[in-house]
Amino acid sequence: xxPSPSHADVPLQLWVVLARAFDAVERHSRxxxxxxxxxxxxxxxxEVLYHKGELPVCEVQRRILVESSSTTYxxxxxxxxxxxxxxxxxTDRRVVLLTLTSAGRRLIQRIFPPHAHAMRRAVTALPPRExxxxxxxxxxxxxxxxxxxxxNEGG
Amino acid sequence: xxPSPSHADVPLQLWVVLARAFDAVERHSRxxxxxxxxxxxxxxxxEVLYHKGELPVCEVQRRILVESSSTTYxxxxxxxxxxxxxxxxxTDRRVVLLTLTSAGRRLIQRIFPPHAHAMRRAVTALPPRExxxxxxxxxxxxxxxxxxxxxNEGG
DNA sequence: GTCAAGTATCTCGATTTCGAGACATTTGTG
DNA sequence: CACAAATGTCTCGAAATCGAGATACTTGAC
Numbered sequence: 001x002x003p004s005p006s007h008a009d010v011p012l013q014l015w016v017v018l019a020r021a022f023d024a025v026e027r028h029s030r031x032x033x034x035x036x037x038x039x040x041x042x043x044x045x046x047e048v049l050y051h052k053g054e055l056p057v058c059e060v061q062r063r064i065l066v067e068s069s070s071t072t073y074x075x076x077x078x079x080x081x082x083x084x085x086x087x088x089x090x091t092d093r094r095v096v097l098l099t100l101t102s103a104g105r106r107l108i109q110r111i112f113p114p115h116a117h118a119m120r121r122a123v124t125a126l127p128p129r130e131x132x133x134x135x136x137x138x139x140x141x142x143x144x145x146x147x148x149x150x151x152n153e154g155g
Numbered sequence: 156x157x158p159s160p161s162h163a164d165v166p167l168q169l170w171v172v173l174a175r176a177f178d179a180v181e182r183h184s185r186x187x188x189x190x191x192x193x194x195x196x197x198x199x200x201x202e203v204l205y206h207k208g209e210l211p212v213c214e215v216q217r218r219i220l221v222e223s224s225s226t227t228y229x230x231x232x233x234x235x236x237x238x239x240x241x242x243x244x245x246t247d248r249r250v251v252l253l254t255l256t257s258a259g260r261r262l263i264q265r266i267f268p269p270h271a272h273a274m275r276r277a278v279t280a281l282p283p284r285e286x287x288x289x290x291x292x293x294x295x296x297x298x299x300x301x302x303x304x305x306x307n308e309g310g
Numbered sequence: 311g312t313c314a315a316g317t318a319t320c321t322c323g324a325t326t327t328c329g330a331g332a333c334a335t336t337t338g339t340g
Numbered sequence: 341c342a343c344a345a346a347t348g349t350c351t352c353g354a355a356a357t358c359g360a361g362a363t364a365c366t367t368g369a370c
Contacts, residue, residue, distance in 0.1 A: 011274065012271060015184070017294045018177055020220070021173065022174065025297075025300045029170070056348080058349080061348095067328055096350095119167060123300065124166075125298065126296050130295075138173055141281050144281070145278065146175075148277065221358090222358055224359075225358070229356090247317095248364080249365045249366070
């Protein structure tokens with residue numbers, strides 16, 4: 001889950017601190033979401049549908065960063081709880097579109113603001129200026145790593 | 156798994172890009188480690204014992220970022236594969252100390268260098284200067300978030 | 311010494327996640 | 341049109357992870 005602590009190997013240090021920072025911030029997220037009786041991926045689905053409107057399953061999958069079989073599993077649970085509805089796309093019959101039910105919308109409307117508040121608090125160790133700097137660096141890092149991944153999975 | 160894309164809410168953006176960057180880099184790690192028939196947490200245990208020597212289970216747990224019950228599970232597997240040995244501490248009989256067997260040592264010696272190489276490549280989207288900057292920012296972010304977590308889990 | 315509280319490890323059951331691949335559909339090529 | 345390749349979704353079984361709590365030991369207060 002996390003690599004080596006060399007004394008001057010900055011790339012490996014970067015990987016270590018990235019993993020640790022993600023872990024710590026994600027614990028805030030988990031704890032915040034757990035208050036509302038949801039898991040992080042369930043929350044992720046509701047949240048993306050709330051902010052983006054109706055989306056195909058594959059699009060939701062990309063945004064919540066889990067594999068397709070897990071996405072099916074999570075969506076199943078949300079459908080059973082009456083928070084999300086599936087419908088077939090008219091233009092591409094492979095595609096299943098997801099939307100919030102009104103109950104789902106009411107739920108996410110209620111819980112998103114306190115969750116966002118918790119996440120803002122989770123990252124306050126960094127002052128605004130450095131947050132913006134970190135956003136830039138992490139965006140570059142993430143996009144670069146993702147690009148290097150396609151068709152080149154072996155490293 | 157990942158939050159909201161607001162237009163000027165830098166803290167939430169930071170959480171989004173942190174999650175994405177971690178995910179992308181971790182995929183490199185997973186893929187690299189999978190070449191050698193190991194999972195990421197198994198690799199983590201071998202790696203920390205390789206670099207730190209004999210350690211108590213609880214110390215290993217802190218470093219591989221999983222819960223204690225998962226640590227037991229992973230160590231069990233490594234012991235069954237003859238890569239790691241358990242022994243009781245002489246000074247504190249609650250403690251179980253872990254060491255690499257010679258087979259474990261040979262394995263991690265062989266696979267660590269190519270894995271480190273893969274991880275260095277995974278983060279090359281950032282030039283050295285910005286890597287060092289990112290290390291500083293992420294360290295502050297992670298330590299701050301971890302601190303805010305203790306005894307304050309609700310957000 | 312004794313007892314409560316804290317710490318380290320492990321057990322167990324349940325949940326989450328993955329990976330491989332099945333299936334239907336669409337897209338691109340001739 | 342026909343057919344190969346790509347894409348989107350889902351099924352299934354296996355693996356990883358967690359959470360609660362059991363157990364054993366240590367520490368600190370008295």
